Every structure is written in structure tokens, then in C-alpha cells.
Amino acid sequence: MVKDSEGQLIIEGEALLLTTTGTLIKTVLIEKGVFLFKEIAPDNYTLQLSATGYETEFREVKPDVDISISVVLITKAIVLDEVAINSENKMFTNHNGNIKVDVANSIFKASPSPLDLMAKLPSVIVSADKESLSIIGRGDPLIYIDNQKVGMNDLNALSVEDIKTIEIIKNPSAKYEAEGRAVVFITRKRSRRDGFEISGLETASFKRGYNNYTGVNTGFKKGKTEFKANFNYNKLYHWEANGNNVTISDARVATNYKIRSISDRAQYIFGGGIFHQFNDDDYISANVNAKLQGDDDRNHTQTYILQNNTADNITTLSRNDNQRNFVNSFINYNKKIKSLDAKLFTGLQYSNFYQTSYSDVQNNYNDTQFVAAQHRNQKFTVNAFTGRADAEKVFKNDIKLEVGALYLSATAKTNFAVDDYVTPAQMQSLYDFREQNAAGYTQLSGKVKKLSYSGGLRVETTDIEGKYNNTSTLTIDKHYTNIFPKAQLDYAIDSTMSVSLNYAKSIARPNYSSTSQVTVYGSPFMVFASNLNLNPTITDEVSAGFQYKEMSATMRYYTTKDPSYATFTYDTAQTLISLNTINYAKESGFTFETVIPFSYKLWTVNNVLSMVLNKIEDPSALLSTSKPYLYYYSNNTFKLPKAYTAMLSVWGTTKRNEGIFTRNAFFIMDVGFTKTFFKSLDCTLSFNDVFRNMNFNEDFAINNISSRGRYYTDTREIALSLKYKFGNFKGKEERRVNENEGRIR
Numbered sequence: 001m002v003k004d005s006e007g008q009l010i011i012e013g014e015a016l017l018l019t020t021t022g023t024l025i026k027t028v029l030i031e032k033g034v035f036l037f038k039e040i041a042p043d044n045y046t047l048q049l050s051a052t053g054y055e056t057e058f059r060e061v062k063p064d065v066d067i068s069i070s071v072v073l074i075t076k077a078i079v080l081d082e083v084a085i086n087s088e089n090k091m092f093t094n095h096n097g098n099i100k101v102d103v104a105n106s107i108f109k110a111s112p113s114p115l116d117l118m119a120k121l122p123s124v125i126v127s128a129d130k131e132s133l134s135i136i137g138r139g140d141p142l143i144y145i146d147n148q149k150v151g152m153n154d155l156n157a158l159s160v161e162d163i164k165t166i167e168i169i170k171n172p173s174a175k176y177e178a179e180g181r182a183v184v185f186i187t188r189k190r191s192r193r194d195g196f197e198i199s200g201l202e203t204a205s206f207k208r209g210y211n212n213y214t215g216v217n218t219g220f221k222k223g224k225t226e227f228k229a230n231f232n233y234n235k236l237y238h239w240e241a242n243g244n245n246v247t248i249s250d251a252r253v254a255t256n257y258k259i260r261s262i263s264d265r266a267q268y269i270f271g272g273g274i275f276h277q278f279n280d281d282d283y284i285s286a287n288v289n290a291k292l293q294g295d296d297d298r299n300h301t302q303t304y305i306l307q308n309n310t311a312d313n314i315t316t317l318s319r320n321d322n323q324r325n326f327v328n329s330f331i332n333y334n335k336k337i338k339s340l341d342a343k344l345f346t347g348l349q350y351s352n353f354y355q356t357s358y359s360d361v362q363n364n365y366n367d368t369q370f371v372a373a374q375h376r377n378q379k380f381t382v383n384a385f386t387g388r389a390d391a392e393k394v395f396k397n398d399i400k401l402e403v404g405a406l407y408l409s410a411t412a413k414t415n416f417a418v419d420d421y422v423t424p425a426q427m428q429s430l431y432d433f434r435e436q437n438a439a440g441y442t443q444l445s446g447k448v449k450k451l452s453y454s455g456g457l458r459v460e461t462t463d464i465e466g467k468y469n470n471t472s473t474l475t476i477d478k479h480y481t482n483i484f485p486k487a488q489l490d491y492a493i494d495s496t497m498s499v500s501l502n503y504a505k506s507i508a509r510p511n512y513s514s515t516s517q518v519t520v521y522g523s524p525f526m527v528f529a530s531n532l533n534l535n536p537t538i539t540d541e542v543s544a545g546f547q548y549k550e551m552s553a554t555m556r557y558y559t560t561k562d563p564s565y566a567t568f569t570y571d572t573a574q575t576l577i578s579l580n581t582i583n584y585a586k587e588s589g590f591t592f593e594t595v596i597p598f599s600y601k602l603w604t605v606n607n608v609l610s611m612v613l614n615k616i617e618d619p620s621a622l623l624s625t626s627k628p629y630l631y632y633y634s635n636n637t638f639k640l641p642k643a644y645t646a647m648l649s650v651w652g653t654t655k656r657n658e659g660i661f662t663r664n665a666f667f668i669m670d671v672g673f674t675k676t677f678f679k680s681l682d683c684t685l686s687f688n689d690v691f692r693n694m695n696f697n698e699d700f701a702i703n704n705i706s707s708r709g710r711y712y713t714d715t716r717e718i719a720l721s722l723k724y725k726f727g728n729f730k731g732k733e734e735r736r737v738n739e740n741e742g743r744i745r
Contacts, residue, residue, distance in 0.1 A: 002033045002049060002071050009033030010073060013051030019043075037063075038280075041398040041447060044495070049073065091637060092122075092606040094595045096490075096500055096545045097554040099123070099608070100167040103160070104189060107637075107647045107674045110684030110721040112203040112213040113234075114155050114163075119715070120649060120670060122595075122608040122633040123168060124184070135182040136631045136653075137556065137591035137612045138170060139539075140508060142180035146188050149177055151511075153326040153353060155186075157269055157291040159230045161199055161217045161723070164189045170554065170593075171488065171502045171543060173443065178458045178484035181506050181539055181558070190275070191221040197727035201232075205719040209237025215269075229272040238263040238295070239714040246577060248570050250704045255305040255577070259522055261297060263322075268292040281336035281343070288329040295322040303523040307575070315364040316373075316523045323356045342393040353382040353512075361521050373524065375419040380516045384410040399446040402456075408437040414517040430469035431532075433476070433515040437462045443486075452490040459483050460507075466515065466532060476533060482507060500545040510534040510564070514581065529580045535562045537583075550597045560587040563616060565661070566698075568705045584621070584660065589614035602639040608632070615659040622701035627657040629665075647672045652693075664697035682723040689715040 002010045013030035017037055028035050030051065040063050047059040047069075054073035061069065091106045092099055099122055103109055111117035119126045123136045132152065135141050143150050145158065169176075169183040176183055198218050205211035215232035243258040271289030278284070297320035305312050330349040337344055359376040390404035412433040419426055443456030459481065466476035484507065490500045513530065520528040541558040562583040569578045593610040608631075615626040633651040640646055652667040669691060674684040696711040 001068075002030050002035070002051075002073060004054065004073055005075060010051050010054070013049065013054075013073075016048040016050075018046040018048060039394055043447070091604065092597060092635070094550050094552055094597060094606075096498075096547050097170045097552045097593055097595055098167060099595065099606075100165055102165055103163045104165070107645060107672045107684060107686075109160060109163075110203070110672070110674060110682070110686065110719075110723070111160050112205055112211070112719065112721065114158050114160060116688075117160055117163070117166075118155075118184070121166065121168065122606065122635070122651075123610070123631070133184065135168065135170070135184075136610050137589070137593070137614070138182040140180060141168075141182040141184045142172070142177055143184050143186070144176075145186045148330065148332075148347070148349075150328070151351075153291060153351075154289065154328050157271065157289045157326060157328065158186070159215060159217055159232060159269070159271070161201060161215065162188050162228075162230060171500075171504070171545075173445075173454055173456065173486060173488065178439075178460060178482070178505070178507050179509055181504070181508075181541060191219060191226050194221050194223065195727065196220045197725060199723055199725040201721070201723045203719055203721040205717055207237070207714045207717050208239045211236045224277045226275045227273070228275075230270060232267070232269040234265075234267040234269070236263075236265040236267065238265045241712040243710045244579075245708040246568055247706045248577075248704060249706075251307070251570060251572060252309075253305070253307045253570070253575075253577075255303060255525060257301055257303040257523060257526060259299060259301040261299045263295040263297040265296075266294050282334060284331070284333045286329075286331040288327070290325070290327040292326075293324045295320065295324075297322055299520075299522075301523050303525065305525055313366055314523055314525075315367075315370075316361065316521075317364075317370065318359055318361040318521055321356075321358045323354075325352075325354045327352045340393065342391055345388075345390040347386075347388050349384075349386040351382070351384045353380075355380040355516075355518065357518060359521060363524055372421045374421065374521060376521065377415075377417040378518045379415040380412070380513075380518050382410065382412045382512045384408065384512075397446070399444065402441075402443040402445075404441050406437070406439045408435070408439075410435045410512060412512050412515045414515070416517040416519075429517060431466065431475075431515075431517050432469065433464075433466040433512075433532075435462065435464045450492045452492075453488065455485075455487045457483065457485050482538070496549050498547045500543075500547075502541075502543045502545075504541050506539050506541070508537040508539070508564075510536065525575060526577045526579070529578045531580045531582060534564055534581060535583050537562050537564060550595075552595045554591075554593045556591045556593075558589055563587040565616065567700070567702055568707055569703070570705060584616055584618040586618075587614065587616045587659075604637045606633075606635045608634075612656075614656075616661060617659055618702065620703050621660045622706075623659055624657060624662065626659050629654045629656045642675075644673060644675045647674075660700050660702065662697075662699045664695075666693045666695070667691070668693055680725050682721075682725075684719075684721040686717065686719045686721070688717040688719070692716040 002013065004010060010030055010033050015028050015030055015035040017025045019025060026037060028037060042063060045061050047061050048056060049071055050056040051073055054075055057071055057073055059069065059071065091102050101121055108117055108120060115126055115130055118124050118133060125134050125136065132140055143155055145154060163186055165187045167185040169185055172183040196219060201215040203213040212235045215230065217230045219228045239262055241260040245256040247254045269291045273285065273287035275285040276283060299318040301316040303314040328351045330347060332347040335344045357378040361374040362370045363373045364370045386408050388404065388406040392400060392402040394400045414431040417428040437460060439458060439460040441456060441458035443454060445454035461481045464476055464478040465474055467474045484505045486504045488502045490498055492498045514534050515532055516530050522528060537560055539558055539560040541556060543554060543556040545552060545554040564581050564583050566579060567582050569580065590613045591610055596607045598605045610631040611628050612631060613626060613628045617623060631653045636648045638646040649670040653665055655665045656663040668689055670688045671690060672684060672686040676682050694713045694715040698709045700707055
């Protein structure tokens with residue numbers, strides 16, 4: 001029972017069950033002095049009890065059997081006629097190198113888009129084209145939203161206002177998909193009480209051009225049913241550029257180009273969902289979200305090419321009308337089977353991606369006149385359906401058994417048509433791709449005294465076929481079965497220290513966009529293309545970690561087969577250079593990472609330092625000496641007078657020599673200030689990439705082609721964000737376990 005100092009029951013509060021190292025296990029509500037934790041394994045725990053107007057109380061508990069406790073909460077002191085209640089939430093928490101970020105209660109909530117938010121998080125790097133994420137030393141992560149596995153399009157369709165926390169998991173267990181060596185786990189906000197809440201958001205962003213983000217989020221809860229909806233309209237000025245010096249020694253070709261792309265981009269992002277809780281264990285939920293994006297794109301390319309001692313200077317202008325639409329829908333059902341004391345989860349998901357591109361291209365050779373070169377009409381569609389079922393049971397000896405199965409069916413179609421005015425000729429190509437994936441897994445976990453263990457095995461069977469419509473012969477015909485084991489041991493030395501060992505085998509599959517024939521015309525001699533025949537990447541990894549309070553150190557060693565990276569290829573018949581992605585022979589590396597949080601009075605800092613030695617190899621490539629490089633990240637938050645909050649974040653890497661590739665060093669600084677006015681108006685002023693250093697250099701040589709590439713982004717920004725809330729809506733948190741596939745781009 002939870003009472004106040006006068007013996008009255010606490011009407012409403014919150015009870016948190018924590019490990020002795022401070023990791024949150026479960027949260028329940030205190031209602032009329034009573035709270036209950038179910039199915040808790042015997043161990044030493046810390047119980048944290050809090051209620052509005054009372055001091056937070058901590059108790060050490062060890063529930064070997066069912067226990068009842070009585071707690072008295074002390075009333076907070078009241079000063080004059082004003083009561084100020086402040087809940088200090090940690091922006092970052094760390095457990096064995098897995099970092100959890102509190103977005104909802106930090107300056108991060110003012111980020112205009114999910115990708116802008118991701119770019120500010122430790123160990124996360126957003127690619128120059130903003131089409132992918134990577135984790136330092138880990139590669140591309142899996143992305144989960146409320147235990148549902150999603151892709152980049154789902155992430156882009158999410159409203160930042162809807163995000164509660166983001167966790168970067170460096171050692172994902174077997175319950176996650178085998179695809180990926182790290183997980184970005186996003187938890188959305190959910191209501192606690194009946195009522196409604198509406199929030200309006202407006203962000204004015206100044207980069208090379210003006211960008212405006214407008215959004216509305218609504219929520220309504222009545223009884224056991226909750227409705228949520230969001231709508232965002234973004235009017236953006238998109239700028240990007242890249243250049244390259246390419247030499248093809250055996251063809252006596254040398255070229256350099258500089259391409260700049262400017263787009264007027266309109267985005268409509270909207271979504272809605274319903275959640276109904278039948279009882280404490282059973283629920284059903286359904287959600288639909290979408291992102292519609294239109295681009296009026298102007299590309300300008302300057303190309304110099306020398307072949308067979310003949311030089312040309314070419315200016316290429318292309319006008320592109322692009323449309324990219326994405327819709328995702330899913331329904332989940334969770335049921336507790338009381339007769340077996342087990343939980344069953346089922347989920348269905350359907351996703352559709354549709355892209356069209358209409359382009360008109362003209363060239364000017366050697367400052368003469370512009371001549372029409374091509375008209376391009378390209379369409380690309382992906383449809384994906386996923387169904388899954390998962391079951392788990394906890395036995396009396398605290399051993400948990402989890403089993404599950406998944407089925408995925410995806411199709412992709414490309415319609416590629418070109419009118420070439422120079423030849424003249426017309427070309428049309430239709431390409432169909434089909435993939436089916438069936439998977440099953442089992443995982444066993446438990447604890448013996450101070451030793452916690454988990455082990456799992458996942459088996460996946462994949463069938464892939466691809467063909468052009470004008471032939472009966474399959475271009476791609478792949479069928480393979482893979483087994484992915486995972487194991488983890490954790491030993492608690494005492495209440496503040498622990499060590500861990502991990503082994504995992506994982507896979508990284510090509511995104512469905514790689515099956516597209518859609519190409520971007522750079523110049524008469526160069527295109528940006530996809531590779532229809534990419535193989536999946538397989539990685540084996542072992543790691544060891546040490547945790548002391550909030551600090552951790554982790555060592556990892558990994559080997560990878562068929563890693564995929566960009567390269568240039570040359571078609572001698574067409575005199576055409578293509579930039580696409582291929583599989584290299586192998587990759588191996590070692591990482592050592594430390595996470596060191598620190599607080600002093602009004603200053604809170606979270607530091608991440610990684611040393612990485614990575615080597616990418618291929619028999620056809622020129623291999624240089626691999627050297628260790630450093631990744632550093634430091635986020636500093638300052639509580640200033642008059643309830644202002646300031647944030648200074650710096651991160652970057654030293655120069656990276658990774659065998660085949662040599663990449664540049666860079667240093668990034670972000671600054672922000674935030675304050676809440678009138679209790680409902682949040683104002684945030686941000687200065688991002690202050691020194692405009694978010695530019696990437698990449699040099700390599702393969703198949704007698706050497707490249708020195710430069711990629712420029714538009715991330716230096718001054719932004720003012722305003723968010724106003726009204727209504728009374730806070731949500732009751734629920735558990736969702738869907739892990740649907742998502743590789744649609």
C-alpha cells in the first residue's frame with residue numbers, strides 16, 4: 001500500500017521497477033494506493049515510487065515469492081503561493097553500450113524531421129543522400145517502431161512529435177530479425193488518461209534556401225480505446241551536389257564532373273491509428289501512415305572528358321518531375337492464453353511504394369548550343385506483404401521460451417522508357433522481381449544466480465526471381481537457406497559492475513530499390529544506376545563488454561562476406577560510366593567503444609569514443625594499408641536561469657583508411673536553445689552544422705578505374721521551432737511485439 005504521511009491512500013502515482021544498476025524493467029500505475037507487478041523473476045531490484053506533490057521514494061526489494069510492502073510518501077515543501085514540480089529526466093541512459101535517448105523531454109523534440117533527429121544521435125550517421133542510416137562500426141541498423149520492424153520510408157513518415165524515446169541497441173538478441181548488426185528502436189507516445197490533446201508545430205529553417213515544416217498531431221482516448229492522427233505539410237528547398245575525378249587506365253579515358261541538384265519539394269505526411277485494450281494482456285491495434293512527395297528537380301552538370309586524346313567540355317541540364325509515394329498499414333493482435341500461461345502475438349502488414357520520374361535532358365558541347373538529348377519516362381512499384389506469429393512462455397524456474405514464424409512476399413516492377421533524340425532511337429524495358437522469405441526462430445533465456453543467459457537460432461529460406469518481360473529466361477534465380485545463431489552471457493559482479501559476452505551471425509539484404517532499373521542521367525558519359533544482382537551480406541561477430549554504473553566499454557571483432565559499397569563500372573560499347581553498388585569480397589574489423597556520461601550541477605554531458613580498425617578487400621581493387629580511426633561524440637546540456645536550456649553537441653571522425661576506401665575526417669558542431677512559455681508553447685532555436693563540414697570525400701581504385709569523389713550536403717542550418725499544445729491527453733503505455741520486414745525504398 002502507498003500512503004501519505006497522514007495515512008491517506010495515494011490516489012494516483014507511478015511505480016518503476018529497476019535493476020540495481022538503474023535499468024528500467026517495467027512501469028505500472030499506482031491507483032488508490034495499490035500497484036502490482038506480474039511475472040517478475042527472482043532477483044534484487046530497486047523500486048521507485050512517485051506521485052505529484054510528493055518526494056520520490058526508493059526501496060530495495062527481492063521478490064523470491066509474492067510480497068506486499070507499505071510505503072509512505074512525504075509531501076513536497078510548498079513555497080509561498082506557487083508550487084513548482086520539476087521532473088528531471090535523463091536525456092541519455094547507457095547499458096552495455098546500448099544508449100537510450102529521451103526525445104520527448106529534450107531539445108531533440110524540436111527536430112523538423114526524423115532524419116534530422118537521427119543525425120544528432122550518438123554513433124548514427126545519415127548518408128549524404130539521406131537514403132540510409134549507419135552505426136559507427138556496425139553498418140546499417142534495423143529500424144523498429146514500437147516493436148514493429150520498418151524501413152526508411154516508415155521512418156520518414158513518422159512525426160517527431162509522436163516519438164517518446166529512441167534506443168540504439170548494439171547487441172540485439174535473437175528475438176530481433178537476423179538482418180542487421182544493430183537496432184534503432186523507437187518508442188512512440190501513448191495515452192494514460194481519458195481526454196484529448198492537439199499540438200500544432202511550425203518550423204522555419206534557413207539553409208541554402210528556406211524550408212518550412214507545418215504539422216498537427218491529435219489524440220483522443222475514451223475508456224480502453226485510443227485514436228491518434230497526424231498531418232504534416234513540408235515545403236522544402238532541397239540542395240545537394242557531388243563531383244568526381246575518374247580515370248580508366250586501360251580505356252585511355254579520364255573525366256571529371258560536378259553535378260548540382262536543386263529541387264522544390266513538397267511533402268504530405270499523414271497517419272492514423274486505433275488501439276483497443278481488452279484487458280491487461282489482450283489488445284488489438286491498427287495503423288496506417290503515408291508519405292507523398294513531389295519534386296520539381298533541376299540538375300546542372302559540368303563534365304570534362306578526355307578519351308583517345310580528344311577532349312570535350314559538356315554542360316548538361318535536366319528537368320525532372322519526380323513523385324515518390326509510400327503507404328504502410330498494419331494490424332496487430334496480442335492474446336494471453338491463460339490455460340497455457342503463454343502469450344501469443346499475430347501481425348499483418350502491407351506496404352506499397354510507387355515512384356515516377358519524367359525527365360527532359362539537353363547537352364551543350366564545348367560552349368556551342370543546347371541540344372535536346374533524351375526524354376525519360378520511368379516508373380517503379382514495390383508491394384510487400386508480411387504475416388507473423390510469435391509465442392512466449394515463462395516457466396516456474398524463470399526460463400523463458402520464445403518461438404515464432406514469419407512469411408514475407410514482395411514484388412517489384414520497373415517500367416523504363418527512353419526517347420533518345422541523338423541516335424535517334426526508342427527503348428523500353430519492363431522488369432519484374434519477386435521475393436519470398438519464410439523464417440522460424442526459437443530463443444531460450446534465463447538466469448542462474450548472477451549469470452544471465454540467452455541463446456537463439458533463426459532459420460530463413462529465401463527464393464528470389466527476376467526477369468525482363470521480353471524473355472522467358474530468368475535474370476536472377478536465387479534460392480538459399482541460412483541459419484543465424486545468437487548467444488549472450490551477462491555476469492553481475494556486484495550491483496554496480498557486470499561483464500558480458502556475445503556472439504551473433506547476421507545478414508544484410510539489398511533494399512528493393514536495388515531491383516529498380518530507374519537511373520539518373522548525369523551526362524552523355526555517366527549515369528547513376530542500381531545493381532539488379534546484389535548478394536546479401538553475411539557477418540559473424542564476437543564482443544565483450546564491461547559496465548560500471550552508467551559507464552561502459554565494449555570490444556568487438558567481426559568478419560563480413562560480400563559487403564556492398566559503391567563503385568564505377570565502364571561499358572566500352574556505349575562509352576558509358578555507371579556509378580552503382582557491387583559486392584566486394586570481404587570486410588573485417590575491430591572496434592573498441594567507451595560510453596562515459598557525466599553530470600556536474602547544471603551541466604550534463606554524454607560522451608562516446610570509438611576506435612575502429614576496418615579493412616575492406618577485393619582481388620580486383622587496389623588495397624592500401626588500413627589504419628585505426630576515431631569516432632567521437634559529446635552532447636552537453638546546460639540548465640540556464642529562467643528555465644532556459646542550452647545544448648552543445650560536437651561529433652566527428654578522424655581520417656579513415658579502410659583498405660580499398662580512403663575517407664576524409666570531419667568535425668560537426670550543433671548548438672540549440674529551448675524554453676517553454678505559458679506552460680504550453682515550446683520554442684527552440686537551433687544552429688546546426690555551424691562550420692558547414694558535413695561533406696564526404698571517398699577515394700578508391702578497382703578494375704583499373706580510379707575515383708576521387710566529393711559529396712556535398714546542405715546541413716548548415718538556422719531553425720526556429722514553435723510547438724503549442726492544448727487539451728489534456730497522456731497515455732497508458734502498452735507493449736507491442738510486431739517485427740515486420742521492411743526494405744522498401
